[in-house]
Amino acid sequence: MDFQISDAMKDLLERAERHMEETVFPLEAVVHEKGFTGARAELEAARDTVKAEGLWAPQVPKEWGGMSMPFREHAQLMRVFGKSTLGPYVFGCQAPDAGNIELLVEHGTDAQKDRFLAPLVRGEARSCFSMTEPERAGSNPTWLETRAVRDGDEWVIDGRKWFTTGADGADFAIVMAVTNPDAPPHQRASMILVPTSTPGFQHIRKIPIVGEEGSGWASHSEVGYESCRVPVENLLGGEGMGFLLAQNRLGPGRIHHCMRWIGLAERALELMCKRAATRMIAPGKPLATRQTVQNWIAESRAGIDAARLYVEHAAWTIDEQGLYAARQEISAIKFFVADVLGAVLDKAIQTHGALGLTEDTPLSHIWRHERGARIYDGPDEVHKYVVARKELKRHGLELGSAR
Numbered sequence: 001m002d003f004q005i006s007d008a009m010k011d012l013l014e015r016a017e018r019h020m021e022e023t024v025f026p027l028e029a030v031v032h033e034k035g036f037t038g039a040r041a042e043l044e045a046a047r048d049t050v051k052a053e054g055l056w057a058p059q060v061p062k063e064w065g066g067m068s069m070p071f072r073e074h075a076q077l078m079r080v081f082g083k084s085t086l087g088p089y090v091f092g093c094q095a096p097d098a099g100n101i102e103l104l105v106e107h108g109t110d111a112q113k114d115r116f117l118a119p120l121v122r123g124e125a126r127s128c129f130s131m132t133e134p135e136r137a138g139s140n141p142t143w144l145e146t147r148a149v150r151d152g153d154e155w156v157i158d159g160r161k162w163f164t165t166g167a168d169g170a171d172f173a174i175v176m177a178v179t180n181p182d183a184p185p186h187q188r189a190s191m192i193l194v195p196t197s198t199p200g201f202q203h204i205r206k207i208p209i210v211g212e213e214g215s216g217w218a219s220h221s222e223v224g225y226e227s228c229r230v231p232v233e234n235l236l237g238g239e240g241m242g243f244l245l246a247q248n249r250l251g252p253g254r255i256h257h258c259m260r261w262i263g264l265a266e267r268a269l270e271l272m273c274k275r276a277a278t279r280m281i282a283p284g285k286p287l288a289t290r291q292t293v294q295n296w297i298a299e300s301r302a303g304i305d306a307a308r309l310y311v312e313h314a315a316w317t318i319d320e321q322g323l324y325a326a327r328q329e330i331s332a333i334k335f336f337v338a339d340v341l342g343a344v345l346d347k348a349i350q351t352h353g354a355l356g357l358t359e360d361t362p363l364s365h366i367w368r369h370e371r372g373a374r375i376y377d378g379p380d381e382v383h384k385y386v387v388a389r390k391e392l393k394r395h396g397l398e399l400g401s402a403r
């Protein structure tokens with residue numbers, strides 16, 4: 001199912017599909033065997049091919065070496081890149097770097113752009129985003145323990161963060177720290193750029209997720225900031241603007257995730273269909289003759305199409321009316337698409353029987369990688385609260401505060 005798309009877009013989609021088949025899917029086994037860090041050379045070679053083809057960093061402005069794509073077109077491309085958990089990395093639009101790039105483009109000073117943004121966009125550096133803390137509920141980003149205190153020309157940062165994706169081997173972190181503890185809750189925190197070579201920046205451990213520790217970009221770490229000193233010029237945006245910037249960063253970040261989840265769900269459905277059509281449950285009787293399996297296929301198709309249209313509408317709203325106008329829709333797609341992905345993956349695994357739990361298909365890895373979809377960038381329940389509050393308001397009713 002597709003709306004009419006331009007010839008230029010068709011060409012881009014075909015080229016992206018070809019790269020996925022020829023370059024990205026074969027890399028999955030390599031990364032599985034060697035780990036992300038061990039497969040660095042192969043991953044970088046794949047990125048070079050993509051750059052040479054002009055398919056690099058669709059969301060980044062052209063002046064910074066990207067493709068300046070509007071959200072709606074980016075959504076279409078991301079559906080293709082998203083079919084593999086490695087796709088966004090190879091095409092230069094992976095979280096958390098994509099969000100950090102957006103922050104630096106929008107709010108970075110010229111010096112910050114030269115030092116941090118330029119190598120990040122070129123894919124020569126990696127970054128991480130350090131907001132969630134072990135001792136505070138991540139679902140309430142106005143309530144943080146990490147402090148940054150000004151001392152002369154420096155910020156001195158102290159605190160502990162976890163689930164900092166890609167911190168292992170990252171060149172710098174953007175950390176959220178309270179700089180103005182006496183201000184109203186939404187104006188207490190600021191974002192600060194911290195090179196990971198700064199004394200006091202500690203990479204404590206990689207946290208295994210559903211048993212998978214990973215490495216490099218494909219890992220999530222606990223990190224510490226202990227009397228970590230950076231120049232005052234490393235403040236990103238204004239003092240006390242951390243929460244506002246986080247909202248600006250997470251909006252596009254959430255829609256990017258939804259776009260790629262549709263790619264993953266498509267892949268799972270394709271594998272489900274192929275297995276159902278070829279697995280014989282009796283001589284001459286493929287699994288696909290069972291109505292239960294037909295129902296799973298049909299429900300998955302409808303779920304993915306509904307999710308896709310919803311995401312494309314949210315992308316269109318951002319393009320036409322801006323991020324603010326799309327915020328309720330972004331919350332709605334965040335929990336809706338995560339749910340569709342989980343349901344399709346579960347059916348695809350069930351269709352494969354025991355095979356679905358092995359590494360002989362990508363399903364098990366995708367499930368481990370994406371169970372977090374209902375938690376990261378805000379858990380389902382918080383997004384449902386946002387949607388319900390808006391809906392009640394539309395009817396002149398109040399829900400009260402969740403916090």
Ligand SMILES: Cc1cc2nc3c(=O)[nH]c(=O)nc-3n(C[C@H](O)[C@H](O)[C@H](O)COP(=O)(O)OP(=O)(O)OC[C@H]3O[C@@H](n4cnc5c(N)ncnc54)[C@H](O)[C@@H]3O)c2cc1C
Pocket residue numbers: 096129130131132136137138139140162163164165166209220372375376377378379380381382385402
């Ligand atoms: C794979 C992965 C990658 C991540 N990457 C990053 C990263 O790069 N940087 C970063 O800073 N963080 C990252 N996170 C952290 C993530 O954003 C947080 O886990 C998330 O915001 C939830 O916070 P929490 O885990 O502290 O859960 P809590 O806030 O403790 O919430 C626990 C549960 O309580 C329920 N709940 C919470 N609030 C409400 C409410 N208001 N109403 C009803 N129910 C509620 C929800 O079910 C929720 O799952 C990552 C997490 C994962 C799993």
